Amino acid sequence: MRTPGEFFAAFEEAARVDPEAATQPNAVFKFVLSGENGGTWVLNLKRGASSPFVSTGDGPSEDASIHVTSDDWVALTTGEMNPMRAFMSGKVRVDGDLKLAVNLPNVVNMVEGYGIGTRGPISAAAARVRGALSAIRRKRPAIDPTPPIISGALPWVGAGRELVRDPTQFFTDCRERHGDTFVVDAFGYRLLCLFSPLGVRNLWRLPEQDASKALADLTLLSHKLPIELFEGRRTLPHDLFARDDVEAYLDHLYRAVDVELSALGESGSLELFAFTKRLAHRMGLASWGGMGGASDEQLAALSAHFEQLDASESFVHPHRALIAAATRKRRERRAMRAIEAVFAEMLQERRGSASVDERDLFSRICASWDDVPSPAREIGIARDVIVVQMGSQSNLFAAMAWTVIFALRHPSIIEQILSEGDGVLDAFSHESIRMSQRSIVLRRVVTPIEVADETQSYRVQPGTLVATMLSVTNQSAADGLDQFNEMNYRGSAFVRASELPARELVTTYGHGKHTCPAHRFSTAAIRHSVGELFRRYELSAEFDTPRPLPRQIGGVARADRPCNVRYVARSQRQT
Known part of the structure; x- marks a missing residue:
């Protein structure tokens, strides 16, 4: 049987042969392996580092430390254990910068004879069967003292069927019967649900290294998306949404809105959610996908592939995640490969083009893969764009649509847009999002923690998902919050925060370190697109009062019915 020491010795040899590839992560990793043949190894993979890359015991100050048993490490590095599932199950713990963990497959796969995620089809199928059986038999993580279950x-399955039928009503009913703190066992997961002011506040304040939002999101996303999509990513959504980046994508946003609105013509009808989804795809792919000049045919093809791959469908239609799992995500992988092919062709056309702006966001994504040969470079770039596009756009279109719907119900805002400008939409869109939020806030416990409500402090074991749901708290935290009122916001600030027993009980884009990185982009996109729509057209609703889709668990709600509107150009009315 192989030992961890053999792997690290082999890695040192591989790193000496190709130090540029070895130091691509630009980080120091510390591996703390317990059990027989265990020990501590430090890998100095900072750019410019030279041999020895591997040391035992103490070494340079690490950026991330990985804790795992020696047996599980051998299973990971020989392809017998799925790395993402190992993280999600608590078998692997990462202290420090969790984002660096996505580089581990690239590190391990440098070494001949080793590789993460390299099992053959027979052993992989056997592992899935073993995993399904163990999931049924698995003991739930302990919570002490134990709230009502x-x-x-x-x-x-547990309470899963009742949960997915109408999550908001399910949690509301559970609160009425069991109080503000309770446990839900569903689909193999254990959720510690917190709805009291102190409980919700403490959930938001949990340190990422102890109770991870990233791993909780991955837990849900991995049911729909191919796991390889997340491995080795070099650009993530928050990397493209720094304050200095806003101007870079606003120009793309303005042009995308102009293209889509100009295509509408003088009059006609449209379905709001379909229209805003297409607009969001154009805005995003123009900003960080290098598709500013995309034709309607190119955009339609890419949009169709993104629809197949859309991870938010796991939340909007939970049964589709089960279908994806049952079919081993074949449709999703086909869509991912189709998108990769589109970007490979586009990157070929970009080579040597004088019109390429090396300062734009897509060029930044491309530059991060300059050290990788084809075709891995093109695949890596495409997958980075996929992750950024889905992470930033999956809910933006729904937020746009609800802002239009509420504006049609409250036409005074339209008059304000025409007389005062787009700025009035900031408060209005935040209130629209508050009313249509269906996000479930999750943290995956990776090391034993304590979290308290007003009456108890609970000792929570790894594997537990600590949860609350915005559609419940957003509309019940104070009197009148179950009704739309644009005066609840001034700009992006919730003005009634002083009335709340905890400000975290109401949110649109998150709180503190867990504020959505695309917040400023989304606000600007809604402000300009909705403002421009009402400036150019008079709209009339052809729908009754739409409501959020009951079964949705996560994200901004989709509507429970088509939302068709008639539009007529204001210039035509004036003539």
């Missing part, structure tokens, strides 16, 4: 008669 909501489960069901079926093992593994």
